[in-house]
Amino acid sequence: MAKKILEVRDLTVGFPREHGLLKATDHVSFSIEEGQTLCIVGESGSGKSVTSMAIMRLIDYAGGIIAEGKITFDGEELTTKKQSEMNRIRGERLAMIFQDPMSALNPVFSVGDQIAESLRIHKGMNAKDAWNKAVEMLKLVGIPEAEIRAKQYPFEMSGGMCQRVVIAMALACDPELIIADEPTTALDVTIQAQILDLLRRLKRELRTATLLITHDMGVAAEMADRIAVMYAGTIVEEGTVDEVFRTPRHPYTVGLLRSIPRLEEEPGSELYTIQGSIPGIGELPQGCRFHPRCPHAMSRCFIEEPSLLAAKGKEGHRAACWLEGIPEVSTR
Incomplete structure (x- = not known):
């Protein structure tokens, strides 16, 4: 079994205000093994970059705090370390490729x-x-x-x-782990392809573990070993690339996949979009945080928030949804 280089458990990051803590992430959990690429996908405002900043402990400089949870890097607990100790880790053992x-x-x-x-x-x-x-x-x-x-x-x-x-x-x-926060966002398509090819080659040659953050499902399919789908500050689905793309179990994942333009579509046809917008910090609905935009929402979704549970027979494929039979929902 491969060694876990990074383990994040129940990570809650927020920004203190007079009326309380504004949570940017809520009990986020995932792990990355040596030489593995985990891709976190989701719309802007999902909490992807905040998660990466918390792992690097750079969230401290942005006015945020780690309210709950643990971040373990190569057996070391990062959440309790002083910034002077983090300065010895950042750049040497733990590095980041920033968006801009x-x-x-x-x-x-x-x-x-x-x-x-x-x-x-x-x-x-x-x-x-x-x-x-x-x-x-x-x-x-x-x-x-x-x-x-x-x-x-x-x-x-x-x-x-x-x-x-x-x-x-x-x-x-x-470094043992690289965090790449949307490294191709500001680049044109040709340069984007070159950067992705470079990251793939470096992973193959150097066996460096990678946490790749993107909103592009095509990039995720091309680069990742595992995918974590993030929505409104929490992970709503996690699995291998094959599991997430072939048998998505959360309606949000289905919506992201349906939003990918396809060559077989009729010219001029309307592209699929997920109705509504992601809720802001401090504006989360009661129950499932995706239910205002979900075409399959039922009464339970309005009251009770689902936990991230494994699919039957697939321990590594987890989703936070009350709806049964999500694998049968078409992504087309």
């Missing part, structure tokens, strides 16, 4: 210096060795003329190049 590469890079330092700084801090390299390693990392992520590019500043590079630099920076210290 331009805001993740410092505009007044060359990209080579920014990669080398991480190596000097975490690996104790001298300036020359750190610089040479930074150039090697730029070559690894497919940047041509790496020796020249290393001396350039972020504003002299394209968005795709900057994203490759951010990936090189994340991989520089050989």
Whole structure:
């Protein structure tokens, strides 16, 4: 059995206010094994990025707190660590690829210096060795003329190049886990495909575990070993790629899959959309949080919130839904 590199249990993250805690995530649980890619999918506002910020313990700097739950990374409890202790883990053993590469890079330092700084801090390299390693990392992520590019500043590079630099920076210290928060959102389709190919190749060669966050079900199908579907701050379904795409057990997952455009559809036909919008923090309905948008909602859904339970005969495939027979609901 593969070793669990990350285990999140009952994670509740919120933002303190005068009238109480505004929960951004509510009892989120999942785990990632060595060399595995877990993809968290869901609409904007589902709590995906907040979850990643909590794992990195960066939520502290955004005014948030971890109210409940545990985050265990390679056997170490992260929720109780001081920021000084997290500084030794972040960047070396636990790295993050941020959504916007331009805001993740410092505009007044060359990209080579920014990669080398991480190596000097975490690996104790001298300036020359750190610089040479930074150039090697730029070559690894497919940047041509790496020796020249290393001396350039972020504003002299394209968005795709900057994203490759951010990936090189994340991989520089050989981390055990990489968190990629929508790493292709700001890129055009061609560059997006190149970045995804790069992440797949690096996973295959380096066996690094990955937590990939996206709202694109196509990216999830292409990249993930397992998928966790998140809605309104909680996970509503989790399973392998095959289980989630072939036999979805939650109406929200079915809606996301039906929203994917298909080549066989008639030109000019209306695309499927999930009616309504995701509730804001502090505006969750009673009962199942998806029932205002669910075409299958029944009386129990308005009163009682379902737990995340395993499908019959499939311990690893779980869904939070009172409706029986969801696998028979068509995704077309």
